[in-house]
Amino acid sequence: MGRFKVFKSLVRDSLDITTHGSKKYHFWMGFLTLVMLVGMYCYFLQLEEGLAITGMTDRVSWGLYIANFTFLVGVAAAAVMLVMPTYVLKDIDFKQAVLIGEGLAVAALIMCLAFVVADMGGPSRLWHMLPVIGVFNFPNSMLTWDVLVLNGYLFLNLSIPFYILFRHYQGKEANPKVYIPGALLSVFWAVAIHLVTAFLYQGLQARPFWNNALLGPRFLASAFAAGPALIILVLALIRKFTPFVIQDTTLKKIAMVVTVAAQINLIMLISELFKEFYAPTHHSESAYYLFFGLDGKTALLPWIWTAIALNVLATVILTFHKLRNNFNILFFACGMLFVGIWIEKGFGLIVPGFIPGPYGKIAEYTPTWVEIGVTLGIWAMGAFIFTLLAKTAIGIETKSLRYKGNAKA
Amino acid sequence: MAKEKQQKKWFSLDLGSNKQTSANSCGCGKNEGGCGSHKPETTSRPDGYRQYFGQKMDRRDAFRKLTASLMVGAGAVSTSCSFIAGDESKEKAQIDWEEQFKGNYKLMTEDEKKATVDRLVRSYQLRTGKTLKMSSQDALDNVLYGYAFNISKCQGYMDCVNACVEENNQDRKSEMQYIRIHEMQDGKGFNFNEADDNYYHEVPAQGHFYMGTQCFHCDNPPCVDVCPVEATWREKDGLVVVDYDWCVGCRYCMAACPYDGRRFNWSKPEVPETEVNKDQHYLGNRMRKKGVVEKCTFCVQRSRAGKDPACVEACPTGARIFGNLLDPNSTIRWVLENKKVFRLKEDLGTEPKFWYFMD
Numbered sequence: 139m140g141r142f143k144v145f146k147s148l149v150r151d152s153l154d155i156t157t158h159g160s161k162k163y164h165f166w167m168g169f170l171t172l173v174m175l176v177g178m179y180c181y182f183l184q185l186e187e188g189l190a191i192t193g194m195t196d197r198v199s200w201g202l203y204i205a206n207f208t209f210l211v212g213v214a215a216a217a218v219m220l221v222m223p224t225y226v227l228k229d230i231d232f233k234q235a236v237l238i239g240e241g242l243a244v245a246a247l248i249m250c251l252a253f254v255v256a257d258m259g260g261p262s263r264l265w266h267m268l269p270v271i272g273v274f275n276f277p278n279s280m281l282t283w284d285v286l287v288l289n290g291y292l293f294l295n296l297s298i299p300f301y302i303l304f305r306h307y308q309g310k311e312a313n314p315k316v317y318i319p320g321a322l323l324s325v326f327w328a329v330a331i332h333l334v335t336a337f338l339y340q341g342l343q344a345r346p347f348w349n350n351a352l353l354g355p356r357f358l359a360s361a362f363a364a365g366p367a368l369i370i371l372v373l374a375l376i377r378k379f380t381p382f383v384i385q386d387t388t389l390k391k392i393a394m395v396v397t398v399a400a401q402i403n404l405i406m407l408i409s410e411l412f413k414e415f416y417a418p419t420h421h422s423e424s425a426y427y428l429f430f431g432l433d434g435k436t437a438l439l440p441w442i443w444t445a446i447a448l449n450v451l452a453t454v455i456l457t458f459h460k461l462r463n464n465f466n467i468l469f470f471a472c473g474m475l476f477v478g479i480w481i482e483k484g485f486g487l488i489v490p491g492f493i494p495g496p497y498g499k500i501a502e503y504t505p506t507w508v509e510i511g512v513t514l515g516i517w518a519m520g521a522f523i524f525t526l527l528a529k530t531a532i533g534i535e536t537k538s539l540r541y542k543g544n545a546k547a
Numbered sequence: 548m549a550k551e552k553q554q555k556k557w558f559s560l561d562l563g564s565n566k567q568t569s570a571n572s573c574g575c576g577k578n579e580g581g582c583g584s585h586k587p588e589t590t591s592r593p594d595g596y597r598q599y600f601g602q603k604m605d606r607r608d609a610f611r612k613l614t615a616s617l618m619v620g621a622g623a624v625s626t627s628c629s630f631i632a633g634d635e636s637k638e639k640a641q642i643d644w645e646e647q648f649k650g651n652y653k654l655m656t657e658d659e660k661k662a663t664v665d666r667l668v669r670s671y672q673l674r675t676g677k678t679l680k681m682s683s684q685d686a687l688d689n690v691l692y693g694y695a696f697n698i699s700k701c702q703g704y705m706d707c708v709n710a711c712v713e714e715n716n717q718d719r720k721s722e723m724q725y726i727r728i729h730e731m732q733d734g735k736g737f738n739f740n741e742a743d744d745n746y747y748h749e750v751p752a753q754g755h756f757y758m759g760t761q762c763f764h765c766d767n768p769p770c771v772d773v774c775p776v777e778a779t780w781r782e783k784d785g786l787v788v789v790d791y792d793w794c795v796g797c798r799y800c801m802a803a804c805p806y807d808g809r810r811f812n813w814s815k816p817e818v819p820e821t822e823v824n825k826d827q828h829y830l831g832n833r834m835r836k837k838g839v840v841e842k843c844t845f846c847v848q849r850s851r852a853g854k855d856p857a858c859v860e861a862c863p864t865g866a867r868i869f870g871n872l873l874d875p876n877s878t879i880r881w882v883l884e885n886k887k888v889f890r891l892k893e894d895l896g897t898e899p900k901f902w903y904f905m906d
Contacts, residue, residue: 189838199802259795259796259812266776266795267776275772
């Protein structure tokens with residue numbers, strides 16, 4: 139009963155804090171709302187016309203939506219790189235960042251689910267997947283595994299920070315015995331969500347470009363580079379615009395994680411390139427299409443080479459301590475890495491899987507404006523959700539948001 | 548009319564809905580590219596948002612679209628309107644409601660199967676005033692369907708493609724086809740990479756041979772495993788089928804198929820009423836909806852009724868052979884036992900029930 143009252147007060151307080159703020163804050167939220175509205179309109183067009191309004195065809199049947207989904211699962215999984223040091227290795231420097239990281243994971247997961255729904259031909263039939271009333275093809279279909287692990291991870295990343303913040307809101311310490319088991323579980327779970335997402339593609343003998351044992355590990359490496367890179371950028375912004383204190387050492391330690399992951403990612407890239415191009419087989423054609431184009435079809439060339447350049451440059455910059463420890467350069471490198479991996483792991487991975495087709499047909503894919511509108515809308519929704527979560531969390535952590543009902547009760 | 552019919556090419560599928568396509572073709576017989584006399588299509592369909600923002604929309608149209616957007620996903624809307632509507636639209640709303648919330652066909656009892664088939668037939672009658680015949684016939688005992696393709700005989704006429712489209716009520720607007728005929732060059736072997744599966748010229752072309760592909764009804768179908776809702780499965784007689792009403796449209800099966808055997812309804816499929824094949828099967832050629840996957844079913848509506856699939860019947864050269872693999876006296880068994888047969892991508896372990904052979 140008492141808890142419920144506190145919860146009601148928390149909801150009221152967080153509504154209060156998220157609807158008040160500086161002019162910049164309101165401008166930011168207004169901007170995101172506008173983009174979301176445009177995205178919703180585009181999605182409405184798609185619902186009415188069908189997916190024909192996107193650039194996808196029978197030849198390239200997955201596109202921008204699934205590409206973003208894949209990338210964002212990685213961003214969500216990256217929260218583990220903050221959770222593990224904080225809760226398992228008890229590294230105090232990560233403590234401030236971990237709640238932000240988990241908030242980012244929640245936003246990324248909601249975006250993932252939104253992208254999957256946007257990609258569905260029959261979203262009104264999605265209940266077919268629900269247990270009891272629907273049919274859930276578990277364990278045969280990797281997609282059902284993915285539904286399970288993504289929702290489980292979402293639950294973990296909602297409940298752990300909620301418990302901690304709920305305690306702090308009442309001015310009490312959180313009991314480690316309650317949240318440590320969950321945190322430990324979420325460490326394994328984070329690896330699972332990304333590995334399972336990789337298996338989604340890796341398990342298809344029909345697509346040699348994906349049917350590759352390195353795909354899963356490579357997913358993890360690129361995720362642990364791109365995700366924490368985004369966290370660094372977000373923390374930098376939070377440091378600038380809010381009273382929330384984030385130590386330099388925190389950023390530097392996360393930068394270390396990014397660096398190592400980016401290096402491993404690059405090694406795996408080299409291994410992949412070697413395999414595809416040293417002794418090219420029939421199965422290397424997708425890689426040829428991606429990097430050099432096939433039959434004069436070269437749509438992905440500018441993208442992938444931009445991505446490679448960004449990745450290599452960012453990794454080199456991060457490798458040197460002097461450069462990495464200069465925050466302006468660090469933020470720049472993190473931005474490059476984030477964009478580079480988004481390209482490489484997004485449509486740089488999904489689209490070539492379909493090109494050439496099963497019988498060698500080369501049909502290219504270009505997203506339409508409606509598709510891009512929906513995509514931007516979902517990204518705006520993610521940023522919107524993250525801002526709401528972060529603002530409440532920061533309010534509680536900086537002690538400006540506290541339960542006031544205790545005295546009366 | 549008769550002349551026009553004669554000139555009808557398989558590719559334009561000129562069954563009334565898209566006459567303008569064939570009007571574009573010039574002397575070279577191609578629709579685009581190649582001969583140099585084609586101008587790029589200037590009146591092409593605008594892409595993406597321009598279809599909407601760049602288009603004049605009167606107020607009523609805009610209002611309708613706005614209203615529809617508010618009602619997205621609300622199947623109940625039609626039901627709620629039924630207070631003021633007549634009996635027929637009430638019945639229609641009732642049918643739509645029950646159809647929306649019915650279960651997976653694979654798991655239905657005989658009665659449930661019959662009920663949904665009756666609803667679909669009635670619904671079509673209410674909408675168009677026409678009656679159709681829909682079967683829910685199950686797989687027969689001791690039947691396993693198989694298919695063989697004689698590469699020596701096929702001349703690339705594509706009568707099979709036309710027959711398939713007409714038999715199976717495929718979307719005319721997007722010119723969906725289950726069968727692809729690959730034109731290969733003599734002396735290059737089975738080189739799919741250099742083959743043309745989209746040719747627009749007189750056949751048989753000199754120095755070429757032809758090979759058809761479609762769904763191979765694998766005995767170990769990768770597409771079935773990946774479906775998250777079991778909307779596609781292998782029937783007892785070996786047919787790999789889709790429950791169009793249960794499919795959620797994730798297209799994972801399309802990514803999993805190594806043979807390009809599946810097609811997706813990217814928009815609402817359109818078949819002119821007069822051309823609808825009204826002899827239907829629930830798992831076969833009944834009308835599909837927007838956003839679901841479909842595929843070749845070896846014409847389940849025909850094969851389970853003891854007939855050959857439409858492609859086999861239509862083939863003028865006798866290159867296509869269909870039959871029961873469990874019947875030792877069937878032609879297909881004779882082919883398998885007496886010809887040097889092979890299958891595509893056997894290394895993938897999918898066990899297709901579609902064999903190729905040469906005379």
